[in-house]
Amino acid sequence: MAIVPRLVTDKAVVIFSKNSCCICHSIRTLISSFGANPTVYELDERPDGKIIEKELKALGRKPCVPAVFIGQELVGGANEIMSLHLQGKLVPMLIKERAIWL
Numbered sequence: 001m002a003i004v005p006r007l008v009t010d011k012a013v014v015i016f017s018k019n020s021c022c023i024c025h026s027i028r029t030l031i032s033s034f035g036a037n038p039t040v041y042e043l044d045e046r047p048d049g050k051i052i053e054k055e056l057k058a059l060g061r062k063p064c065v066p067a068v069f070i071g072q073e074l075v076g077g078a079n080e081i082m083s084l085h086l087q088g089k090l091v092p093m094l095i096k097e098r099a100i101w102l
Helices: 003-008 022-033 049-058 078-086 090-096
Strands: 013-017 039-042 067-070 073-076
Touching: 003 013, 003 049, 013 022, 022 078, 073 078, 078 090
Parallel strands: 013 039
Antiparallel strands: 013 067, 067 073
């Protein structure tokens, strides 16, 4: 069974990240700044991290982190999240999935 779908099930926001990645930190900080409490999986701390990386690459994530899922849907990485934020679309997505309340 695939690991990634199981890890994102029933969670409003999931971020696959690495502690050593400053862009991952920036995306975690941005999403948290709206009041969201994302589930964060640090791939460099998990024994199955390499397997998860392969699954994310198979989903089209290159580089594989950060990978952000909102409402169990892969939204993308840093570029996609920043674009959504600048277009004013990120917060409505978070509200829709009940990751934040206003």
